[in-house]
Amino acid sequence: MQLNKSKTISIRPISPFNFDATFFKPDHFTTDDHIYEKGVRWQTMNWEGQMLGIKYEDASPGIKVTVFSIQEPTFEFIESLKNEIIYRYNLNLDLDEFYKLAIKDKLLDIAINELIGMRPGHPSSLYEYLIIGIILQNASVRRSIQMFRNLLSNYGTELEFDGKKLLCLWDIGRFSKIDEQELRDLKIGYRAKSIIKIDQQFSQGLINEFELRGKDLITQKKTLLALYGVGPATVWYLLFDVFHHWEVFEHISPWEHKLYSRLFFNKELLPVEKLMKYINKFGKYKHLAVHYLWEKMWWDRHNGTTFDWLEKEIRI
Template sequence: MINEKDSLKLNTPALFSWGAILNYLNREHNEVMFEVIDDKVRRAFRVGSDTYLCEISYNETKQLIEITVLNEQSWTEKSMSEIVAFIIDWFDLNTDLEPFYRLAETDTILKDLTTKFTGLRMVGMPNFYEAITWGIFGQQINLGYTYTLKRRFTEKYGECLSFEGKKYWIYPTAEKIASVSIAELLELKLTLRKAEYLIDISQQIVAGKISKAYYSNFQNNDAAEKAMTKIRGIGPWTANYVLMRCLRMGDAFPMADIGLLNGIKVIENLESKPDEIHMKILKERWGPWCSYATFYIWRLLY
């Protein structure tokens, strides 16, 4: 990290494409947590009691990500540390993708994908609460409506910073949702079960029973999945999604995901969706790169 007066600068790895990341971020215009403006990304961050609106850009010549604060807020050591850590995690800058690309060279499913999306990093959800609630929102509904629910949830219970006539949102906290009523959540057009799950999970997080740090201690995805699915409302799909996008477990593999199954069907020109045996073979074949394989297949469908 390079600290200059007005901005922070992060070195990017060799296999990195800002254009591919921007294309991914632009796929859904109902996203509420950030905004893409031209070739830059704006996102609000809460650090302690301070809110920072950051503009994130890429200097291709110097291969640097630049982070600039737009609102009248001064950098502190704590804010620099937390925001930089979030962005490194968000864009997965610390992962060496060379082994994944070597695997893809001889893989009939992945070869064309890594050529098409060269340098694409798995854009994650570093905020554990955002990731696990997103998993709840997305159960048994399409992606577009999942974004609608997330927007309603964030705009009702989150906080915002206004800048140049636009609102930039801070995601709601577990503490906030732990004390709301089911009736309030139902006003968002959530199902009763999802409202119950959200409150229960929020209360468990507040009580310190579940956390990102807790699941990070598991040695592999299977063990973490087993532990996470003990939570009411968390099935294998939701667990693997959180482990993949938030915990960065490379062997996370949501095998029953409809998008993943449809993507493999299209790529392999199958008459029907791959069955469980087929998916287990792929899990073994891709090993620690299951999550990246899944992300690239999803990207093809977008």
């Protein structure tokens, strides 16, 4: 599908702002729906039922956003899209208070110096993130990539914009008439059931992302856990990446356990309580603090530093 219309908007995030560390997270594994180069990200987006191509460009101190579409977008459409982009990438997040707290910790201070102005955030809607969360479960990174690719190439739509061809996520309800076996044939395994059920719950309107954003943490958590296929590990990701709770840090999965031990104390495996004690120092910003340490590790790897203990764990 050719996206011939384009409109440019500009966004000025709160300073300091780091374009690359905000628009590219080296540990995010999704493929075929975006391309990143230094200072530029091309990303597809299914917004209000329209399939869009978005090009983000570093235009320091701001961001140039070009929206590619089939139909000429209305003013209201562009406004809501702009607000959504600001929300998803946390462009209005004021990091000052966090930085003041973090400077007391040597490790975190180093990470912040390297990534200053980086926002947490994620390009996906709640619906899309749930699909991602489910294919992460009980699988290595390589296998998760394969599952995502298979889904996107079978059910996504190819969009051509700005000389790039990328796949865009399907509409909610896509799996209403698809039986489980068809998904299983894409090597999704038992996760097929969860994907179909969640798709169904969304299309029946049983869950609404925008309503849920306005609820309190407890309600959000309860609502998410009630979705079929969502448990403590997935909800932990969702509350941070999609609902932007910087303070929630209750769950450490086995592989993260190993990596945090290395990352915080350069030890092979420490008791979870010891790791939690370190993390708890950062109070209402504890997950954000971990995000900075975590992303620093991935950026260092991206830039050529080799951590053998990391390579052993990721197996891409």
